[in-house]
Amino acid sequence: MAAADVQQPPAEAAAPALPDYLTSPDATLGDKEAQWRYGRAPDYSKTRKMFAETKQMKHEAGSLPELVQNLVKNWEVEASFKPSLDDWRTIDRENYSFAINGSEPQGAENMLEVGTYNAIIAPNEYYDPTYSSFSSSHKTFKRMMPTFAWEVLEVYSGPPTVSFRWRHWGVMKNDYVGINNRGEKVTAKAHGGAIDIQGVTVASVNDKVQLQAVRTWFDPLDMFRQIxxxxxxxxxxxxxxxxxxxxVEQEQVASGVVTSAEQELPDHTVQSEEEAKKTTEEIDRKEREGETLGMPVPAGHAEVGEGGGCPMGFR
Structure with a gap:
């Protein structure tokens, strides 16, 4: 008796691979054909080292919080270092806009023109972006705080509308020098302590998980109160x-602040190839051993414990 033919169920199509800017925080740094602001991709190793040592969260690999964190870090690289929108991979150019605290949404061109700091800070008694250029804004903040790390604390919803709470932190190593909303030069002496700001972002993404409408809420004066x-x-x-x-230049030169031009953009410190290799090896060692040093959180900010993965993932 012949065996009955058994019809096999159709094989399920393999899930598409996630974009590299979701799986690695440094994906866009490898874009060889991109035009870079200083002629080559930047080196983020010192900021990545600080992140590994002082972050509050330890997200599960491949979890939604980690994917969101990687997306935003790659977006920041592009916003800071890629002067041509044609090279930005993390945004949906036709549908992209960015707004802070309910302000009028702006396109990516505006951030390229004024700089990331000027795009998110409203005029106040410490600083006024209308008096500042892309270059001077980064001299003000980057020289004051050479490393400024960023992490996702919580993710509240997944695609197509991703909402999350974040933390941006560093150490005030040099004096703050800026121009305020009255056109006055404002100087605050470096205290060597932590500066830690937190906020919430709601962002829509397309089917390629590229950013579209990005809406962020935070208290910009919180940073200045800590300065x-x-x-x-x-x-x-x-x-x-x-x-x-x-x-800014005159005040910082007078106080002995010395930095290269490349260090004036967010989350960036230049290292030699040998230094970068040592830094990467040290980060890898700490990650393997589960070691974090931690950083004190300023008064008014809640402590955040170690976090695991979110049950909602990118599809």
Missing amino acids: APQGVVKKEVVKEGLSAEDV
Whole structure:
């Protein structure tokens, strides 16, 4: 008796691979054909080292929080270092916009023109982006805080609308120098302590998990309150004819701050090839051993414990 033919169920199609900008925080740094602001891809190894040592969360590999974290880190690389939108892979150019605290949404062109700091800070008694250029804004903040790490704390919903809470932190190593909303030069002495700001972002993404409408809420004055925790700042009239960049440059040179041009953009510190290799090896060792050093959280911010993966994942 012949065996009956058994019809096999159709094989399920394999799930498409996730974009590399979701699986690695450094994916866009490997874009060899991209135009880079300083002629080559930047080196993020010192900031990545600080992140590994002082982060609050340890997200499960491949979890939604980790994927969101990687997406935003790659977006920041592109916003800071790729002057041509044609090279941005993390956004849906036709549908992309960015807004802070309910302000009028702006396109990517605006951030390229004014810089990432000026795009997110409203005029206040410490700083006014209308007096500052892309270059001078990064001299103000990057020189004050050479490494400024970023992490996802919680993810509340997955695609197509991703909502999450985040943390951005560093150490105030040099004096703050900026121009405020009255056109005055504002100086705050470095205190060597932590600066830790937190906020919430809601972002829509397309089927390639590229950013579309990005809406962020945070208190920008929180950073300045931590820069001058006792409210002690020096305010001076700016000499006629001096630009914000001149003011910042003169003050920082006088106080002995020395940095290369490449260090004036967010989350970036230049290392030699040998230093970068040592840093990477140290990060890998700490990750293997589950070692984190931690950083004190300023008063007013809740401590966040170790986090696991989220049951909602990218599909």
